[in-house]
Amino acid sequence: MSLIRLTIKGISYSQTQSGAYALVLSEMEGTRTLPIIIGAFEAQSIAIALEKEIRPPRPLTHDLFKTFADTFKIEVKQIIIHKLVDGVFFSSLVCERDGAEEVIDARTSDAIALAVRFQAPIFTYENILDKAGIYLKMDEELLDDAQEEELEEEDELEIDFEQESSVSDFSTLSLQELHKQLNEAVTNENYELAAKIRDEISKRS
Known part of the structure; x- marks a missing residue:
């Protein structure tokens, strides 16, 4: 087969x-x-x-x-x-x-x-x-x-x-702030949050 x-x-x-x-x-x-x-x-x-x-x-x-x-x-x-x-x-x-x-x-x-x-x-x-x-x-x-x-x-x-109710509205953050939060999320091994921040950064690219 x-x-x-x-x-x-x-x-x-x-x-x-x-x-x-x-x-x-x-x-x-x-x-x-x-x-x-x-x-x-x-x-x-x-x-x-x-x-x-x-x-x-x-x-x-x-x-x-x-x-x-x-x-x-x-x-x-x-x-x-x-x-x-x-x-x-x-x-x-x-x-x-x-x-x-x-x-x-x-x-x-x-x-x-x-x-x-x-x-x-x-x-x-x-x-x-x-x-x-x-x-x-x-x-x-x-x-x-x-x-x-x-x-x-x-x-x-x-x-x-x-989606979690505790997650903030990323649209109000600057790219610099988003990259900072992305690094913090990865460091804390919070990969779900990191994926959401990554998606917001991709939307702006």
Whole structure:
């Protein structure tokens, strides 16, 4: 069975599960998408790896894995989402060291967080996309029109973190103040706030 390469389409707050996020993958040579529900930590980890402006002061778990692998000359060649059972995706890391290849079982969210760091391609099988298409249609009924347009039009990572009433109105701050708050948020490891400030800075660029 041939492999189909996927790319990360975006991340948005899940409308179906509280406290979870929807990671959306899409075919590189097609129009189908593969929605995967992941936890908040994994969503932040993937987002931080994709963003160039946010640098955690201490390594996250996936950063530590990458450093460990680099130290011992282990390379993640690709990840494969190979099975879907009752809405749960199963994935494998295809690793290589000294010419020897090993396949390691991994949660899909962890596998993708590592794929971004290793710049490794993400693959799945035709039957997975066929099954996931059904789930996608079900999910689309629960998404509002604005979210559907966002997923269709944006190719870059978009993180729609839940708004907090305590967050100030960034539109009143200068760029210098925004950059200062961004640095403080990253230093304090408040990545949700950092992502919101980053979005405000991007709007003004």
